[in-house]
Amino acid sequence: MKFSVMINEGPYTHQASDSAYHFTRAALEDGHECFRIFFYHDGVNNGTRLASPPQDDRNIVNRWSELAREYKLDLVLCVAAAQRRGIADADEAKRNGKNADNIAPGFRISGLGQLIEAGIQSDRLITFGD
Amino acid sequence: MPQTKKFLYVNRKAPYGTIYALESLEVVLIGAAFEQDVSLAFLDDGVYQIMKGQNTDEAGMKNFSPTYKALGDYDVNKIYVEQESLDARGLTLDDLLPLKWEDEDDDWAEKDSIKVISAAEMATIMDQSDIVFSF
Numbered sequence: 365m366k367f368s369v370m371i372n373e374g375p376y377t378h379q380a381s382d383s384a385y386h387f388t389r390a391a392l393e394d395g396h397e398c399f400r401i402f403f404y405h406d407g408v409n410n411g412t413r414l415a416s417p418p419q420d421d422r423n424i425v426n427r428w429s430e431l432a433r434e435y436k437l438d439l440v441l442c443v444a445a446a447q448r449r450g451i452a453d454a455d456e457a458k459r460n461g462k463n464a465d466n467i468a469p470g471f472r473i474s475g476l477g478q479l480i481e482a483g484i485q486s487d488r489l490i491t492f493g494d
Numbered sequence: 495m496p497q498t499k500k501f502l503y504v505n506r507k508a509p510y511g512t513i514y515a516l517e518s519l520e521v522v523l524i525g526a527a528f529e530q531d532v533s534l535a536f537l538d539d540g541v542y543q544i545m546k547g548q549n550t551d552e553a554g555m556k557n558f559s560p561t562y563k564a565l566g567d568y569d570v571n572k573i574y575v576e577q578e579s580l581d582a583r584g585l586t587l588d589d590l591l592p593l594k595w596e597d598e599d600d601d602w603a604e605k606d607s608i609k610v611i612s613a614a615e616m617a618t619i620m621d622q623s624d625i626v627f628s629f
């Protein structure tokens with residue numbers, strides 16, 4: 365089955381990102397294909413490389429970057445949500461006149477059209493939120 | 495567009511207290527460009543999103559409720575509101591924005607987009623949808 369995932373909450377504050385991660389990993393290990401993981405609302409905060417969570421617990425951002433590398437996943441942060449919340453790649457930072465960018469490896473920033481496309485192209489789209 | 499799928503946007507939260515109402519509407523507007531079969535559902539506190547007479551002056555936030563009125567122009571004309579959610583909050587159809595659309599197959603006659611339905615009917619609509627976004 366070809367599936368996509370939508371993540372609507374940021375790391376740690378809600379369990380959404382954890383649940384999405386475990387679901388995605390299990391589905392991939394079961395042989396299903398992941399079309400896209402789309403981060404919306406506070407979910408874009410899963411894509412900052414500036415997070416330094418305590419070392420004795422899981423590192424949510426790094427875990428996504430590693431899973432993306434392992435399975436060649438398409439992790440997309442919504443551009444509108446990211447702009448609101450201050451997550452930017454080099455191009456976005458330049459475009460908006462900011463002096464820094466903070467996107468984590470394995471993530472890219474794109475429009476909501478990517479979410480709609482994921483819904484159309486996948487057999488199932490699963491949402492993780494509050 | 496190669497395939498048309500049934501999209502359902504489920505809204506269960508009140509506006510302004512959280513951003514879900516606004517950002518959900520943004521998905522609907524962007525999604526309109528893909529010419530899919532779109533329906534909106536308002537239940538639980540989501541029914542507050544389409545209430546008449548919103549005034550956000552004191553809150554210092556933009557009143558985005560006028561945007562719902564434009565949905566008809568984006569070919570979004572199936573707006574389902576759950577009866578039980580209205581009842582529980584002491585609201586009626588009269589408290590909601592009069593959302594309309596123009597039917598080009600009926601000489602551009604103006605029709606109501608909102609359909610108040612029961613929770614059981616809402617379940618059927620959810621079951622018939624291909625993609626369900628839940629905000």
